[in-house]
Amino acid sequence: MTSVISADHTSVAPSPATALRCRNCGATYPLIAVHACAECFGPLEVAYDEQVLAAVTREQIEAGPHNIWRYAPLLPVGQDPASRVTLDPGFTPLIRADRLAAELGITGGLWVKDDSANPTHSFKDRVVSVALTAAKGLGFEAVACASTGNLANSVAAHAARAGLLATVFVPSDLEPAKIVNSAVYAPRLVAVDGSYDDVNRLTSELGETDEFESTAFVNQNVRPYYAEGSKTLGYETAEQLGWRLPAQVVVPIASGSLLTKIDKAFTELVKAGLVDESPWAVFGAQSAGCSPVYTAFAAGQDVVQPVKPTGIAKSLNIGNPADGPYALDAVRRTGGAIESVTDDEIRDGIALLARTTGIFAETAGGVTVAVLKKLVESGQLDPAKETVVYNTGEGLKTLDAIADRVGPTHRIAPSLRGAREAGLIS
Amino acid sequence: MTSVISADHTSVAPSPATALRCRNCGATYPLIAVHACAECFGPLEVAYDEQVLAAVTREQIEAGPHNIWRYAPLLPVGQDPASRVTLDPGFTPLIRADRLAAELGITGGLWVKDDSANPTHSFKDRVVSVALTAAKGLGFEAVACASTGNLANSVAAHAARAGLLATVFVPSDLEPAKIVNSAVYAPRLVAVDGSYDDVNRLTSELGETDEFESTAFVNQNVRPYYAEGSKTLGYETAEQLGWRLPAQVVVPIASGSLLTKIDKAFTELVKAGLVDESPWAVFGAQSAGCSPVYTAFAAGQDVVQPVKPTGIAKSLNIGNPADGPYALDAVRRTGGAIESVTDDEIRDGIALLARTTGIFAETAGGVTVAVLKKLVESGQLDPAKETVVYNTGEGLKTLDAIADRVGPTHRIAPSLRGAREAGLIS
Numbered sequence: 085m086t087s088v089i090s091a092d093h094t095s096v097a098p099s100p101a102t103a104l105r106c107r108n109c110g111a112t113y114p115l116i117a118v119h120a121c122a123e124c125f126g127p128l129e130v131a132y133d134e135q136v137l138a139a140v141t142r143e144q145i146e147a148g149p150h151n152i153w154r155y156a157p158l159l160p161v162g163q164d165p166a167s168r169v170t171l172d173p174g175f176t177p178l179i180r181a182d183r184l185a186a187e188l189g190i191t192g193g194l195w196v197k198d199d200s201a202n203p204t205h206s207f208k209d210r211v212v213s214v215a216l217t218a219a220k221g222l223g224f225e226a227v228a229c230a231s232t233g234n235l236a237n238s239v240a241a242h243a244a245r246a247g248l249l250a251t252v253f254v255p256s257d258l259e260p261a262k263i264v265n266s267a268v269y270a271p272r273l274v275a276v277d278g279s280y281d282d283v284n285r286l287t288s289e290l291g292e293t294d295e296f297e298s299t300a301f302v303n304q305n306v307r308p309y310y311a312e313g314s315k316t317l318g319y320e321t322a323e324q325l326g327w328r329l330p331a332q333v334v335v336p337i338a339s340g341s342l343l344t345k346i347d348k349a350f351t352e353l354v355k356a357g358l359v360d361e362s363p364w365a366v367f368g369a370q371s372a373g374c375s376p377v378y379t380a381f382a383a384g385q386d387v388v389q390p391v392k393p394t395g396i397a398k399s400l401n402i403g404n405p406a407d408g409p410y411a412l413d414a415v416r417r418t419g420g421a422i423e424s425v426t427d428d429e430i431r432d433g434i435a436l437l438a439r440t441t442g443i444f445a446e447t448a449g450g451v452t453v454a455v456l457k458k459l460v461e462s463g464q465l466d467p468a469k470e471t472v473v474y475n476t477g478e479g480l481k482t483l484d485a486i487a488d489r490v491g492p493t494h495r496i497a498p499s500l501r502g503a504r505e506a507g508l509i510s
Numbered sequence: 511m512t513s514v515i516s517a518d519h520t521s522v523a524p525s526p527a528t529a530l531r532c533r534n535c536g537a538t539y540p541l542i543a544v545h546a547c548a549e550c551f552g553p554l555e556v557a558y559d560e561q562v563l564a565a566v567t568r569e570q571i572e573a574g575p576h577n578i579w580r581y582a583p584l585l586p587v588g589q590d591p592a593s594r595v596t597l598d599p600g601f602t603p604l605i606r607a608d609r610l611a612a613e614l615g616i617t618g619g620l621w622v623k624d625d626s627a628n629p630t631h632s633f634k635d636r637v638v639s640v641a642l643t644a645a646k647g648l649g650f651e652a653v654a655c656a657s658t659g660n661l662a663n664s665v666a667a668h669a670a671r672a673g674l675l676a677t678v679f680v681p682s683d684l685e686p687a688k689i690v691n692s693a694v695y696a697p698r699l700v701a702v703d704g705s706y707d708d709v710n711r712l713t714s715e716l717g718e719t720d721e722f723e724s725t726a727f728v729n730q731n732v733r734p735y736y737a738e739g740s741k742t743l744g745y746e747t748a749e750q751l752g753w754r755l756p757a758q759v760v761v762p763i764a765s766g767s768l769l770t771k772i773d774k775a776f777t778e779l780v781k782a783g784l785v786d787e788s789p790w791a792v793f794g795a796q797s798a799g800c801s802p803v804y805t806a807f808a809a810g811q812d813v814v815q816p817v818k819p820t821g822i823a824k825s826l827n828i829g830n831p832a833d834g835p836y837a838l839d840a841v842r843r844t845g846g847a848i849e850s851v852t853d854d855e856i857r858d859g860i861a862l863l864a865r866t867t868g869i870f871a872e873t874a875g876g877v878t879v880a881v882l883k884k885l886v887e888s889g890q891l892d893p894a895k896e897t898v899v900y901n902t903g904e905g906l907k908t909l910d911a912i913a914d915r916v917g918p919t920h921r922i923a924p925s926l927r928g929a930r931e932a933g934l935i936s
Contacts, residue, residue, distance in 0.1 A: 150601075177629075204868075204870075205631075241868035241870070244865050244867065245609075245867055245868035254918075256918070256921060261909055264909050264913050264916060264917070265906060265909075267918065268864040268870050269865055269868060270861070273917070273919050274919070274920040274922060274934065275918035275920070275921040276922055276928070277921070277923055278923075283924065285924070286925065286928075286929065290934070290935065293926075295934065435694060438694040438696070439695055440670065441670065442597055442630075442667035442668060442671035442695060444667070444694050444695070479691070479694065480631070480904070480907060481906060483687055486690065487690050490694050492689065492693065492700065492701035493697075493699050493700070494700040494701065497702075497703055498702050498703060498711070498712050499712065500712070500715055500719075502703075503700075503712065506700070508677075508700065
């Protein structure tokens with residue numbers, strides 16, 4: 085392998101990625117824009133040179149920028165800063181949540197990894213930065229995505245920064261905040277009258293048309309690269325804990341990709357010798373309105389039966405989750421569990437997290453916190469072990485979910501008399 | 511001065527603050543909870559030991575955390591990490607905005623300092639962290655504020671994290687997002703039927719009552735400490751530029767405090783030898799609906815006449831700005847200017863910033879970008895000089911301002927036929 089010369093004329097390391105490999109049959113492919121195995125239609129994943137990964141050091145990572153690119157030695161693209169198409173997301177806060185732990189009876193230490201701190205306020209900035217950097221390297225001229233909202237926000241913002249043509253496809257019944265937060269960046273914003281699964285099917289078909297031949301669909305033709313971006317959430321968790329793995333993590337499940345990649349990140353860190361080996365259990369969180377992976381887990385099945393999603397956790401409303409079986413596998417292999425919670429429990433989860441930590445999560449975060457509570461109460465999660473819960477998005481994007489539950493505690497005239505009548509003073 | 515021993519048993523430096531000093535008459539006071547001069551009613555400001563400041567080094571700061579506390583050697587409180595009441599805001603991105611510069615004809619380099627990246631998505635987290643840390647040190651048991659929205663969000667979130675009783679007072683006609691984003695943290699949230707200036711007057715009166723004797727009002731009795739938090743925006747700008755001052759900055763004006771503190775930060779950095787001396791010009795931005803400082807500037811007056819605010823830039827709607835005269839002074843002394851823009855120009859500013867940078871600003875950011883445009887077009891700002899524009903808040907909090915201007919560009923059925931009818935494919 086030869087080194088690349090970056091824009092600032094310093095030598096940069098080559099990518100550690102060597103191939104795309106089918107997760108089903110193991111067939112390998114070059115590092116091109118393809119996401120399904122030609123042999124068995126299984127999903128492709130980036131494979132790395134394990135010797136190169138093993139040579140990566142903590143010091144090398146710690147000397148990097150305070151964003152996902154500090155982990156470039158463990159990612160398929162972006163080693164050269166000049167090659168990146170990015171809002172520089174990542175290195176979001178890992179927040180010690182002692183007051184939440186006390187309410188839940190968790191004694192082993194509880195942390196919230198708060199990805200609402202990313203540039204467009206969801207974890208999607210991580211995957212989009214990696215996907216668009218790969219897309220640029222592969223020669224694509226335009227970008228697109230199918231999205232439940234956050235991904236569209238992120239793709240549109242990245243494209244605006246870089247000056248790329250973006251076409252984002254979303255279900256037309258999305259939260260208004262997520263529609264506006266894409267539209268403001270002036271992409272082609274296509275509202276589709278259907279579910280996310282309908283939108284996803286449509287963009288798969290559009291990817292085959294002449295008009296979209298030069299378009300990178302971030303979660304389709306460049307999905308193997310895209311998905312690797314999620315690993316950074318796992319890397320950061322370990323580094324921010326002082327280079328060690330947490331005993332338990334609670335992760336929301338939409339497509340299932342995030343959960344599997346956090347698990348993959350922990351595995352890689354151990355293999356690379358960046359953390360000591362220690363057991364970790366991965367727990368999955370779904371909403372009752374869309375819980376196909378939970379259902380399969382509870383029934384002891386390997387196959388995830390598609391469902392028609394309902395409920396307020398729209399960013400998790402993927403009824404036919406591409407990585408569902410792999411999420412199931414990671415949960416079972418590590419001794420975790422999957423739970424689901426109702427819309428009311430989700431609202432309670434948002435409120436509980438906010439009033440004990442100062443973190444305002446979107447519905448997906450409410451799902452995860454409510455599932456954490458349920459896992460503790462049911463004895464599935466060990467309260468004596470250190471636990472990390474992931475908040476993947478921002479409460480301001482799903483305001484309607486709780487707007488009718490919270491509000492002013494007092495309303496007064498602008499006078500001491502008004503304050504007195506409201507009981508604030510006597 | 512003696513060193514303090516922090517919770518992790520390392521020795522920490524003492525505060526460089528020596529006194530509170532009246533900005534009008536120069537009378538000094540000990541570092542207590544008082545904000546107006548007993549002699550002349552002028553505003554009090556923190557004074558520092560200039561020898562201590564001069565001993566601060568770049569290396570010392572760079573070795574600190576990636577948040578405002580890296581500047582603890584230049585702040586009145588927070589030297590001991592265990593003393594802080596904080597969400598750890600700051601060190602927000604300084605983003606090179608080449609596409610925006612090209613549209614505006616700015617050739618000298620343009621940067622956006624994006625404070626929507628703070629924990630509660632506005633610059634207020636900076637001042638609240640400093641104010642509440644001071645309040646804790648001064649023995650207060652509860653916190654409160656009068657707010658146009660962002661300050662309430664930040665105080666409520668800080669109090670939730672720390673487990674403090676918070677009472678936040680806001681005008682009852684605030685944007686719904688800002689109401690919910692305070693209420694979710696479960697403070698006492700008092701909606702007052704009046705303007706911000708009415709709310710501010712009321713909280714001044716409440717501060718004198720027995721019920722609020724042990725309450726720190728962040729922008730009243732601990733205001734001198736609070737205001738110092740804004741200096742960190744100036745420090746960061748210089749450090750992120752590679753330890754040098756920008757030639758021009760464009761800053762929104764509400765109370766005027768932020769603008770004066772950025773100017774103060776630049777002055778301190780030069781005095782402390784942390785940057786080379788170079789001229790800078792400070793420009794102020796107001797909305798036409800509330801432009802008392804602009805009006806005084808344009809009329810060549812020193813006195814700011816109070817106004818009754820209107821218009822969509824609610825976070826800037828302070829009709830009687832406490833630091834208006836000092837903002838005027840900073841602008842005139844540095845050779846800057848002040849402009850104001852209409853609600854439509856504000857909306858255009860939000861859209862322009864978003865589609866060229868990927869940054870979604872609240873109305874205050876729209877004001878600042880629109881003023882930047884106006885300053886360039888009118889020849890008041892030199893397009894050949896390096897310029898930094900400050901985005902102080904998050905677009906998701908003022909969604910209604912642009913919700914009727916942006917939206918889907920296409921709406922289709924979930925099929926290739928639908929895509930064809932919309933002209934996306936042929």
